[in-house]
Amino acid sequence: MTDSDPLAKDSEREVAAVRVQLEAAVPHQAANLQESEHAGRILLECSPDCVQLMDSEGHLQFMNTEGLALWEMDSDSQWRGKSWLSLWPASEASLLSAAVRNAALGQSTRVQAQALTAKGKVKWWDVFVSPVPRDEAEPASWRVVAVSRDVTEQRIAEVARGKLAAIVHTSTDAIVSKDLNGIISSWNEAAERIFGYSEAEAVGQSVLMLLPVGQQQEEASILERIRRGVRVEPYDTRRRRKDGTIVEVSVAISPILDAKGRIVGASKIAREITDRRQMEEALTTADRRKDEFLATLAHELRNPLAPIRMGLEVLKRVDHTSTAGEHTRAMMERQVRQLVRLVDDLLDMSRISRGRLALDPSPVLLSAVLDSALESSRPLIAKSGHELSYQPCSEALTVNADLTRLAQVFVNLLNNAAKYTPPGGRINMSVERRGDEAFVSVRDTGVGIAPDALPHIFDMFTQAKGSSALAQGGLGIGLSLVKRLVELHGGSVEGRSAGEGRGAEFVVRLKLCPASAAVSAT
Numbered sequence: 001m002t003d004s005d006p007l008a009k010d011s012e013r014e015v016a017a018v019r020v021q022l023e024a025a026v027p028h029q030a031a032n033l034q035e036s037e038h039a040g041r042i043l044l045e046c047s048p049d050c051v052q053l054m055d056s057e058g059h060l061q062f063m064n065t066e067g068l069a070l071w072e073m074d075s076d077s078q079w080r081g082k083s084w085l086s087l088w089p090a091s092e093a094s095l096l097s098a099a100v101r102n103a104a105l106g107q108s109t110r111v112q113a114q115a116l117t118a119k120g121k122v123k124w125w126d127v128f129v130s131p132v133p134r135d136e137a138e139p140a141s142w143r144v145v146a147v148s149r150d151v152t153e154q155r156i157a158e159v160a161r162g163k164l165a166a167i168v169h170t171s172t173d174a175i176v177s178k179d180l181n182g183i184i185s186s187w188n189e190a191a192e193r194i195f196g197y198s199e200a201e202a203v204g205q206s207v208l209m210l211l212p213v214g215q216q217q218e219e220a221s222i223l224e225r226i227r228r229g230v231r232v233e234p235y236d237t238r239r240r241r242k243d244g245t246i247v248e249v250s251v252a253i254s255p256i257l258d259a260k261g262r263i264v265g266a267s268k269i270a271r272e273i274t275d276r277r278q279m280e281e282a283l284t285t286a287d288r289r290k291d292e293f294l295a296t297l298a299h300e301l302r303n304p305l306a307p308i309r310m311g312l313e314v315l316k317r318v319d320h321t322s323t324a325g326e327h328t329r330a331m332m333e334r335q336v337r338q339l340v341r342l343v344d345d346l347l348d349m350s351r352i353s354r355g356r357l358a359l360d361p362s363p364v365l366l367s368a369v370l371d372s373a374l375e376s377s378r379p380l381i382a383k384s385g386h387e388l389s390y391q392p393c394s395e396a397l398t399v400n401a402d403l404t405r406l407a408q409v410f411v412n413l414l415n416n417a418a419k420y421t422p423p424g425g426r427i428n429m430s431v432e433r434r435g436d437e438a439f440v441s442v443r444d445t446g447v448g449i450a451p452d453a454l455p456h457i458f459d460m461f462t463q464a465k466g467s468s469a470l471a472q473g474g475l476g477i478g479l480s481l482v483k484r485l486v487e488l489h490g491g492s493v494e495g496r497s498a499g500e501g502r503g504a505e506f507v508v509r510l511k512l513c514p515a516s517a518a519v520s521a522t
Helices: 006-024 030-045 065-070 090-104 152-170 189-195 216-227 274-317 323-353 366-383 403-419 478-488
Strands: 050-054 060-063 109-116 122-133 142-150 174-179 184-187 235-240 246-257 263-272 362-365 387-391 398-401 426-434 437-444 492-496 505-511
Touching: 050 065, 065 142, 090 109, 090 122, 090 142, 122 152, 174 189, 189 246, 189 263, 216 246, 216 263, 246 274, 274 323, 362 366, 362 403, 366 387, 366 398, 366 403, 366 426, 366 437, 398 403, 398 505, 403 426, 403 437, 403 478, 403 505, 478 492, 478 505
Parallel strands: 387 426
Antiparallel strands: 050 060, 050 142, 109 122, 122 142, 174 184, 174 263, 235 246, 246 263, 362 398, 426 437, 437 505, 492 505
């Protein structure tokens, strides 16, 4: 009990008043005794709390009318002569019996206890127990007064506040309150995590410190609506962290009312939605790429089918051994090969995505892999009139690889360089050893890659902007296939470019086998 506790002071005052009245009744003159006790009873009946008197054995001798109402008793017979402790549950008995024992020693005690009323209602009581002398001539003769105040509503409110405080404290959302001038008055841990300011740094500051440049008017508009009592629907917006970075948040705003129902401020709950936004953007991008892919697939598959259909019509009308027949057959073979390549790329990506692409790795010379790739790509490079140069490593390098699949990586890179380089360009492939890794570079003087496109070049269905005229057919999955195949071999691939029109370079890193490994060149 503290000096500043108004409830305790009220109880003490009531007990003091009881003492005064009972002590006034100590003289033995019957008239004076009767008059004093009558005045004391009137005073006790005026108390808004339950006032109970008990003898030294703890049996109830008096309860005021308000006490009857608070305990929901219909008559005095429900308490008179009974033990005061019998009103309380066993769980509270030890606490309250100790208060009665203290009274026998001349000490006052204040406790809070829970009990059921006569009608079964649960109530919390603030109880002040104190001794009252009965006869100055007989010090051993004493009585006890207990003043009990119903604090059920306050206790419920305290529990609710405690739960609310726990929710605010543990919430993963920022919960911030402010007054009608936008000055922050409370700040939870999640607000510190999301915005970077500690509670000490934030409380007392204007909430404008969280608004990015150009959004100041947003807060003024919100406060104006809160003052008018207009509901503010949840909305997505941006806020500025302590370090200056911007965070995407979803904000819900509610007015704060005082005891008289007046709006005195606002409470904001801010949920970080950066991950959600990124996911939405990723889904939008994926959906757009899917549509682009389907359009490209339909276009690329239709292109070879049209000449094949035309060729079949020609073959119906000409001698297969004639020059026209031979030309038509060669054209159809080229188109069928294109169709097969497109379908093979699709099947490979499908197998990799589902984890169904099986490699057959063994120690092989990297030079054998690159020779196979060069042999496959030279016809396309020569057809495009490009100059091809190759700088092998001065030492034999061995990698643990599926020769066919790893060669496919470099075929794709060389073919890409040939397709995206205007006629007469230069393509260079070089190999070097760095520690226990081999670095293979494929560099061209082609159309290059814009800086904003560089991070996405290995994404599915991605092609360089403005390069469709040079692509010579393709679904935009070649580089994605390269990346996945290299990773299946335990390596990595990186794309580089100084910008559009300045060529591109792709560097593949592969782990080398130990020097003692057996080597296969086939």
